[in-house]
Amino acid sequence: MAAPHIHQNSAELIQLIWEQQITTVHFVPSMLQVSLEEPNFSDCTSLRRILCSGEALPIDLAKHCLSHLNVSLHNLYGPTEAAIDVSYFAVKHPKDLQNSASVPIGKPISNIQLYILDAYLRPVPVGISGELYITGIGLARGYLNRPDLTAERFVPNPFVDVSQPNSSDFSRLYKTGDCACYLPDGNIQFLGRNDEQIKLRGLRIELGEIAAILTQHPAIQQAVVTLTPTPHPHLTAFLVSPTLTPTSDLIAFLQPHLPDFMIPSAFVWLEALPLTPNGKLDRAGLEHYRRMQSEQSPDRYVPPRNPTEATVAAVWAEVLRLEQISVEDSFFELGGNSLLATRINSRLRQAFQLDIPLRSLLEKPTIAALAERIEVMQKTLQQLETPVPKGRKEIEL
Secondary structure (H helix, E strand, O other): OOOHHHHHOHHHHHHHHHHHOOOEEEEOHHHHHHHHOOOOHHHOOOOOEEEEOOOOOOHHHHHHHHHHOOOEEEEEEOOHHHOOOOEEEEEOOHHHHOOOOOOOOEEEOOOEEEEEEOOOOOEOOOOOOEEEEEEEOOOOOOOOOOHHHHHHHEEEOOOOOOOOOOHHHHOEEEEEEEEEEEOOOOOEEEEEEOOOEEEEOOEEEEHHHHHHHHOOOOOOOEEEEEEEOOOOOEEEEEEEOOOOOOHHHHHHHHOOOOOHHHOOOEEEEEOOOOEOOOOOEOHHHHHHHHHHHHOOOOOOOOOOOOHHHHHHHHHHHHHHOOOOOOOOOOOOOOOOOHHHHHHHHHHHHHHHOOEOOHHHHHHOOOHHHHHHHHHHHHHHHHHOOOOOOOOOOEOOO
16 A cells, blocks of 8 residues: 555655555564654554564564554564464553563464474473474475575474375475574464574674675775664674774675665774684674774764754654764764664654655764754745745755
8 A cells, every 4th residue: 555665754654544544554563663653653543453573573562552552463473485474473452461571473374384493303392492493385495596505494394294185385394593482372482593694674684794795895804793782773893904994985895795784884993803712702892892982082072053953963862862972973873774764754853843854864864964954944944935834844955
């Protein structure tokens, strides 16, 4: 129902739901979070069910959604190799999650079987972590032109009953790389990845692939990429190099090789990678260096110089969960992404009563530049000779 550009604008998406009386919507959790922050989302009383997939559904987000909307919330799970969704968990009231640490991924859909196995392909007991395996009619045949990877990830199913009809659909297991456990009621709890593959905003990312491309840069000797979960999830690259390379140059180097969602938002320069006493990478040490670099020195901080900059800075600080932001700091170097940009844009619309184009932030990603754009829009409104209609006013600059 929604045109592609509307998916990036929560206000327009909610307007469409309200106008067309939509009953069912499918969100990635991060977009559900953005939509719930829109003041008129609760007016979408036609909604009956919300489906979430693509990334882990935070339990606080699920409770918040169910307390504001009269809907059933379905948490879906599944990889591309199994035609995406293979399990679901439905919940209708926040109290149904009061004793849960996270939202379960539930039980398998029809024609799919799930197994949680140990390293020897033996089923694990209830409450014990193991790796999640998938079999059934939705399973892919393998990876195109990658017989080695296909053999590694698609293994014979030792539990199939060959006497049953359609047993060939269950002859192989897909090794997901996801850790999970059974709950006492038979539902499955997702516990995270067992390798360096992650999901960020619903998109699968191999961290090692990004690091490998970074080391192809002539100035980079070593590189490690991690997911920084707070205050908002983003990719951070830790680099060892004898010289400092401008962030813009690194991004330009990565763009021909990687999609935008795999380009790190932050870069940390190190003299050497921190190691543990046994010679392995010290990831806790990486986090220490990241925090050190993120702390702004007094000479870098430029405070707001007028009321417009002060308002924009307050919105940025709230959405990015930072105590202090210089008006010259780049939105993307602070860990910003398109979803956070949508959230900021929504709050700025309310603050200034203007329909500020989302591209204003994407093209001019500093508080100073964005505030200047807003002031130009305000002056243009004042100079209009024709009466301005009531409600929101849209100006394209």
